[in-house]
Amino acid sequence: KQEVTQIPAALSVPEGENLVLNCSFTDSAIYNLQWFRQDPGKGLTSLLLIQSSQREQTSGRLNASLDKSSGRSTLYIAASQPGDSATYLCAVRGQAGTALIFGKGTTLSVSS
Amino acid sequence: GAVVSQHPSWVICKSGTSVKIECRSLDFQATTMFWYRQFPKQSLMLMATSNEGSKATYEQGVEKDKFLINHASLTLSTLTVTSAHPEDSSFYICSARSGAYNEQFFGPGTRLTVL
Numbered sequence: 001k002q003e004v005t006q007i008p009a010a011l012s013v014p015e016g017e018n019l020v021l022n023c024s025f026t027d028s029a030i031y032n033l034q035w036f037r038q039d040p041g042k043g044l045t046s047l048l049l050i051q052s053s054q055r056e057q058t059s060g061r062l063n064a065s066l067d068k069s070s071g072r073s074t075l076y077i078a079a080s081q082p083g084d085s086a087t088y089l090c091a092v093r094g095q096a097g098t099a100l101i102f103g104k105g106t107t108l109s110v111s112s
Numbered sequence: 113g114a115v116v117s118q119h120p121s122w123v124i125c126k127s128g129t130s131v132k133i134e135c136r137s138l139d140f141q142a143t144t145m146f147w148y149r150q151f152p153k154q155s156l157m158l159m160a161t162s163n164e165g166s167k168a169t170y171e172q173g174v175e176k177d178k179f180l181i182n183h184a185s186l187t188l189s190t191l192t193v194t195s196a197h198p199e200d201s202s203f204y205i206c207s208a209r210s211g212a213y214n215e216q217f218f219g220p221g222t223r224l225t226v227l
Binding site: 034102 | 146156219221
């Protein structure tokens, strides 16, 4: 059974810092991996989706990498801002059409 | 495009009553819909997968007689929490997928509070 782990569980940084969030998964046979953002009490906002054949995806200040063989992904946030404060969730899909399996998330707090 | 809506966004009910939550794909046909539950400060846990016109497949530990799922059309799935109890209080999020996309699109969630 696929298990997704995210480290650290919480992170506090001053504004402007570059930071890395980590995600690991136990079964490397994935179809794709997706990073989401969730604000308190709200739904999910998709940030980046990486197909199993890809190594990384970039969107603005966000860069996500995927090393499928080692079962790891990282989300890199450059020049963090207070508006980046949220919980970041990593999720993997085992096969096309199956449900995403989520990690517990990393709660990020960026202070001004 | 690819918008998923949920109704209601929040609901408060008395213990023992049943609550229905609707999930709609607004601009695409969802061949598969997923229901998740999220407890405070926890991650999303998959409850069930439903394909249009078929019975839902429930994850281990989820009571199918308590959480009734209907996916009668390609744009609508419903989750009914029957005889709700305080421990059912949670954030319920639906997700929809079409054959044309490689990703799931999520609804905004429904906050259920059972008194």
